[in-house]
Amino acid sequence: MNRLSAWGVEGIGEVIPGDQVGDIVVNACRTEPNGPLQNNDVVVVTQKIVSKAEGRLVEIDPEDPLSHKQLVEEEAVRIVRRRGDLIITETKHGFICANSGIDLSNVKRGFAALLPLDSDRSARRIRDIIQAKLGVSVGVIVSDTFGRPWRKGLTDVAIGVAGIAAVVDLRGTPDALGRTMQVTEVCIADELASTAELVMGKSSGVPVAIVRGADPSWFRDASMSEIVRPPQEDLFR
């Protein structure tokens, strides 16, 4: 039976433009009490440090609490809903989230962090560096914290994947009573991102978590196109 473990990676300092997140992960994991990275570990990295490393920081007026709202519209391809200060947008990546994924927490005062331009590519680069430096093949998920309709509270989801499936298709798998199952496509990348969030803690500044024990069959080439629902398939556009 698979047993899953997850822990936050300690000792990651402030990330600055030009840093390689892959190198940061490799270095931080060297001294990890949970031991070195292994094949089929999943490395979950928050969007925030990826955006910082990739220089996706924009200056804003620190005195104006709404100064990033113009950025929100620039980063959006569509305004989905708006109420008061809250803007739900569709981003260029096809994500639907508050404020085009722009936020100010854990970012230096006077700056806002935009989403990475291509989080799958960011994830692949991290995966490649880990492979090159440590010789282990891991899955990498870039995670972000999104709200959702109808349910209060935010959860962490995947916004970029590499080396680990985003969605696992269990259609046609017999269920425990031997009947063929109905549609069951499980978004394991979002579930792994949520697992990681539980050990990161929003305020404690742990931007990387390792999840060990994921099903070996989940490790493969993947992309966010497995998750982003095409408009024509969506009942909520």
Added chain:
Amino acid sequence: MNRLSAWGVEGIGEVIPGDQVGDIVVNACRTEPNGPLQNNDVVVVTQKIVSKAEGRLVEIDPEDPLSHKQLVEEEAVRIVRRRGDLIITETKHGFICANSGIDLSNVKRGFAALLPLDSDRSARRIRDIIQAKLGVSVGVIVSDTFGRPWRKGLTDVAIGVAGIAAVVDLRGTPDALGRTMQVTEVCIADELASTAELVMGKSSGVPVAIVRGADPSWFRDASMSEIVRPPQEDLFR
């Protein structure tokens, strides 16, 4: 630093009406290779076995693949969207999900399983039995597999909670740079349900998982009212 572990509980057979899920968990955990239940473990139980134990099974015509669609409308307070065979409804509990949460997988042919009438109560009963029989105080989450707008793939979420927070409010907590954070209410119950799903496996018939290592501050009285968004707060009704 917290380290989280999760595993599926093996050896749970077919659940029938009149069974007490709490007793089933207690008995199955006696022989668990991961050791006995501990204080502050989270016990995640799928809706399916709770519904079966509570007799929430309804006969349907096994020859008619759409015979449960009438039940879907009976269990709904509102049809949210409909396209072809797919019906998204709001249930009496305030959940918005496909088919009013009714499904046929892992249910005997000719029957459909409805959602529990009150999953918080179901969760409390399981928690109380574990407390009484083993003397340990655990969190209990009843989980179900829901789709969501805009993102493909299903994830497991909480539909009932006891003894563990549904949503943890981090508003006002200083972030890692010492600034007061923006709104961050994290739905840890959904994240824990997702973590549990990763070790259950949809087709392998493991309906109970244990998550160990959750933050001790999360254990308290709770209810699904923390998650169900009131209509007036929702931009997507």
